[in-house]
Structures are given as structure tokens and as C-alpha cells.
Amino acid sequence: MSEATVIDGKAFAAKVREGVAGEVAALKAARGVVPGLAVVLVGDDPASQVYVRGKGKATLEAGMESFTFRMAGTSSHDEVLARVEALNADPRVNGVLVQLPLPGQIDERAIVDAVDPAKDVDGFHVVNTGRLATGLDATVPCTPLGCQLLLRDRLGADGLKGAEAVVVGRSNIVGKPMAQLLLRDHCTVTVAHSRTKDLPAVVRRADIVVAAAGRPEMVRGDWIKPGATVIDVGINRIERGDGKTRLVGDVRFDEAVKVAGAVTPVPGGVGPMTIACLLANTVAAARRQHGAPEPD
Numbered sequence: 200m201s202e203a204t205v206i207d208g209k210a211f212a213a214k215v216r217e218g219v220a221g222e223v224a225a226l227k228a229a230r231g232v233v234p235g236l237a238v239v240l241v242g243d244d245p246a247s248q249v250y251v252r253g254k255g256k257a258t259l260e261a262g263m264e265s266f267t268f269r270m271a272g273t274s275s276h277d278e279v280l281a282r283v284e285a286l287n288a289d290p291r292v293n294g295v296l297v298q299l300p301l302p303g304q305i306d307e308r309a310i311v312d313a314v315d316p317a318k319d320v321d322g323f324h325v326v327n328t329g330r331l332a333t334g335l336d337a338t339v340p341c342t343p344l345g346c347q348l349l350l351r352d353r354l355g356a357d358g359l360k361g362a363e364a365v366v367v368g369r370s371n372i373v374g375k376p377m378a379q380l381l382l383r384d385h386c387t388v389t390v391a392h393s394r395t396k397d398l399p400a401v402v403r404r405a406d407i408v409v410a411a412a413g414r415p416e417m418v419r420g421d422w423i424k425p426g427a428t429v430i431d432v433g434i435n436r437i438e439r440g441d442g443k444t445r446l447v448g449d450v451r452f453d454e455a456v457k458v459a460g461a462v463t464p465v466p467g468g469v470g471p472m473t474i475a476c477l478l479a480n481t482v483a484a485a486r487r488q489h490g491a492p493e494p495d
């Protein structure tokens with residue numbers, strides 16, 4: 200059997216980012232508005248620092264303003280809340296993102312829900328979550344949105360209709376919103392997780408697999424139905440054996456590529472799409488806040 204198509208998320212994300220840069224330029228020309236994204240990072244988690252730096256750089260490259268607020272890991276709940284409230288009130292800021300996870304002394308849910316839903320470019324606010332679940336217009340979380348764009352590009356709208364989709368992982372950031380997006384695209388959706396009985400058998404039913412369990416290389420080649428489309432959301436750093444580390448997904452890539460119809464690599468698959476979708480959510484938020492029309 201021939202090897203799977205390796206989905207080039209980096210190239211697709213570059214196209215999305217080009218489109219966003221065009222929208223930013225148009226908004227500036229028509230209204231004199233430069234969209235701004237504020238990112239709040241509490242503490243010094245190394246992975247979060249890398250993500251936050253990447254988000255700031257991409258924001259500037261799209262022609263937008265970037266504001267990064269680094270707060271001590273010992274910050275109190277009220278200090279973080281005050282920062283979010285200041286950003287809600289700042290007219291230069293159209294999008295507010297609080298990098299998760301937050302240190303234990305902070306009530307994460309309360310902070311997420313303190314962000315103005317109109318500025319909630321993560322789509323994590325309970326209002327946006329509820330709107331997505333009820334089929335209303337909503338800001339959609341960036342990672343599942345990126346997965347949806349890759350799936351639609353690969354399969355076409357008709358390719359998703361009626362397909363069996365299995366999402367592995369039930370997080371608020373990826374698994375649950377991903378399931379909602381797949382439902383909106385008329386898939387038959389199963390959300391599986393660490394307590395699912397006979398997980399390999401459940402995954403084997405899937406025409407579409409979205410692996411978002413946070414477990415390195417958990418999904419093996421013999422879990423995958425031949426020809427399935429496999430989207431790997433995992434980003435796990437593992438020991439290589441020679442003292443160095445490497446990034447792997449939640450899917451055992453070398454096995455999956457022999458069975459699947461298409462598979463995303465790690466790195467270079469879903470990761471770049473997440474940032475591209477954050478930029479898209481930010482320019483859309485700025486447009487709405489300024490009453491500008493949606494582009495064609």
C-alpha cells in the first residue's frame with residue numbers, strides 16, 4: 200500500500216497568515232485601525248514561554264500590534280484579574296489571551312471568564328463555548344479551528360458529511376470544541392478518552408481521527424483504519440536516548456503513515472495552524488469591535 204499524504208500544516212498556515220495580513224492592511228486603510236493582541240503569561244513555564252514568544256512574533260508579522268505581559272508565578276488571583284480588566288478596557292487591545300495553564304493559586308475558570316467575550320480570541324469564555332455548542336456565531340478555539348481547516352482542505356465539505364470521526368481527548372481547549380466543529384460539519388462524532396474501553400477498537404472505526412490526548416505516540420498504526428485522515432494535535436517532548444530530546448505527537452507517525460490516507464506531522468502539522476487561527480480570530484474581533492464588514 201502507498202504511504203499516506205503528509206499534510207503540510209506549515210504551508211497551509213502561511214497561506215492563512217498571508218490572508219490575515221491582507222485583512223489587517225484593509226482594516227487599516229479603510230478605518231485607520233491596527234488590531235492589537237495582548238498576551239498574559241503568568242510564571243516561567245518553558246513551553247508557555249516558547250508559545251507566547253511565537254504568538255507575539257506572528258502578531259507583528261501580520262501587521263498587528265502585540266502587547267505581552269509577563270507576570271511572576273507568585274502573582275495573586277486578584278493581580279491577574281486586574282490585568283485582564285485593564286486589557287478589557289484598553290481600546291488598543293482587540294484580543295486578550297491568558298496563556299494556560301495558570302499557577303495553582305489562581306482560579307483559571309474565573310480568569311478565562313473575566314475576559315470580555317468580544318475580546319476572547321481563544322474562544323474559551325463560557326459565552327463563546329455555549330454559542331459554539333448551540334450553533335450560534337462564536338469565536339472558535341484556535342487549535343480545533345486549525346484542525347477543521349486542514350480537514351476541510353483535505354476532504355472537502357462533502358468528505359466530512361456522515362464520516363465517522365473519533366476525537367481522542369476531552370479537554371476544554373481541544374477535544375470538546377473539536378467535537379462541536381465536527382458535528383457542525385455533519386460527522387458522526389465519538390469523544391474517546393483515557394477511560395474509554397478498548398480505545399484501539401473505537402479509533403479503528405474512524406474515517407477521521409483527531410488525537411488530542413497529550414500522551415506521546417499513544418495512537419499506533421494498527422489502531423488506524425486504512426485510508427483514514429489522522430490529525431495529530433499532540434506536542435510532546437521525549438528523551439531520545441542520547442541525552443537530547445525530540446518532539447513527537449500523540450500518534451506514532453512512522454506507523455500511521457503506512458496505514459492512513461493522510462496524516463499531519465509533528466512538528467509542522469497542527470502547531471502552525473493554531474497561531475494562524477489566533478491571528479485570524481484577532482483581526483475578526485477587531486473588525487467586529489469597529490463595526491467593519493466581514494471580508495469576502
Ligand code: GUN
Nearest residue numbers: 296297298299300321341
Ligand atoms: N495553552 C495551551 N494551548 C493554549 C491555547 O490555545 N490558548 C491558551 N491561552 N493557552 C494555551
